[in-house]
Amino acid sequence: MDYNKLANLLFPQIKKTPEDYEAIYPPRNLPEGAKVTRLGPSPTGFIHLGNLYGAFADERLAHQSNGVFFLRIEDTDDKREVQGAVPMLINALHHFGVHFDEGATIEGETGNYGPYYQSKRGDIYQCFAKHLVSKGMAYPCFLTEEEIAEIRNEQESKKLNPGIYGTWANHRDLTFEEVVERISSGQPYVIRFRSNGSLENHFTVIDGIRGELTMPENDQDVVILKKTGIPTYHFAHVVDDHLMRTTHVIRGEEWLSSLPIHVALFHALEWPLPTYCHSTVLMKMDGETKRKLSKRKDPELSLEYYKQEGYHPYAVREYLLTILNSNFEEFRLANPTASIDEFEFTTDKMSNSGTLFDLDKLNDISKEVLAKLSAEEIFFFLLQWAKVYQPGLAELMAGKEEQMLRILSIDRGGNKPRKDLIYCRQIFHFISYFFDDHFMVEDDYPKEVSLKDTKEILNRYIQVYDEADNQEAWFEKIRTITADLGYAVKPKDFKKNPDQYKGHVGHVSNVIRLAITGRTNSPDLWEIQQIMGLQQVRGRIAQAFQDIG
């Protein structure tokens, strides 16, 4: 068989040679040790935390080594493509602080190693497919779906491994004439890789995350070009990552089992292997068992979910980094204010067992992150969020910037900042009592205080309340009311002799707190009232009288 003849029959329109492409895409001129990484999403319109997890690893690796991080759109499956998915993807990644140096952008493409859409690289893939055919390492296969199903059935009944390989690959050695005949009669075909590997033989690669990996060789004649002429992932990955000069391929461990295919392809094309880094998948608790995060089943793990709830992008970043690199937390503890960029990220510190997504941890990190921001930053962040997700709240905030800043400044800064702000939706609820339209009595009045005393406390309080009092003077008045009504001014006295008092000053001030905020828990009441102003304070007390009858 003259393989050159076959190659020209199959790809008459392909004139360029592999050497031409090597010249068009020469090795990158980068400093020693620079890493080239890429994100290769398929434009399905759905990105989740797992994708972001990988993207951070790519981004850190490239940028801390003065390398290149690019975005390649893997749109070889037209069935899955969703309109407008690419801008959405890019925006979502930008939102969380992932920026690319090269590749697909919202405006178009940038960089010298494009096109960055696999759908535009048809000629390139065909050229290398042609090359493999001409060397007898790939061949046209006319097997129909039914024929393949038959083969599979027979393999199953004989308990053999399924697939097209070895003697099952019965279009491997079609004669040139047979091929011509089938093509001219219009039979569709795919191009398959002619594997000379065997499951008996094993090979070893060094994985950037897992270390030494030993796997059996690939023995399958995998499809490299579909009948449409579009490459499969396997072939596109090998061709693209070689031509785009990727040095580190970071991907989920679901790719581990197809690694033998990729290695075989790299060998066949006589190209050096990139460093593979197979990361763990993010897991989720599903009833009693762990399982991989799923796009279908876990919409709440969508990146969109975190935007909707109003998690700060920094918080999500910090969280992901803590599960990405086991020593990041240690670094953060030692350097509370350092930028993430100062942390040296390494693949060998990446976990290699499944990581369970932990919302408690995210929330905790989010509190820490927000506690370090200024009131202005939080205000701006809230406003941006509200504009998109709660337009009513955005309107409410619009004229109240000064008041909002005062609210957000309560116990902010200093050595012991409050840490009770987590995400926008939660924050709005947390401060909602400042706004009459959102005010609600959410808790019960303290049971230690009788209804009669409750009224008496409120009554006396509103008579003596003076907005001009400083915190000390203000609280002294509450102490007076406390003592007059037979409650302990010092909580400790009450604890020591519970029989001698009706309750203590905490109970009394909580009556007032409840009337003002509708809750038994709040930041400092004096400050809250200073922000509210006399009129609103009086209004709340009046309303409290109504409520309790």
Place this chain on the structure above:
RNA sequence: GGCUCCAUGGUCAAGCGGUCAAGACACCGCCCUUUCACGGCGGUAACCCGGGUUCGAUUCCCGGUGGAGUCACCA
């Protein structure tokens, strides 16, 4: 089922042959305190099982078990 990966408290995880087996989150208690939050102190809680190798195994090897992933003209 074949192949592959993985296995330390509830969760995330240090650990690389000798440790009272770190730390963080969560949980519980105490202190601070007019509530909450913050902060401080303390506590409960772990090396999947069985064989080796070794003076000694959480750590190395083998075998189970368990979990996960993958077996497409999807990525």
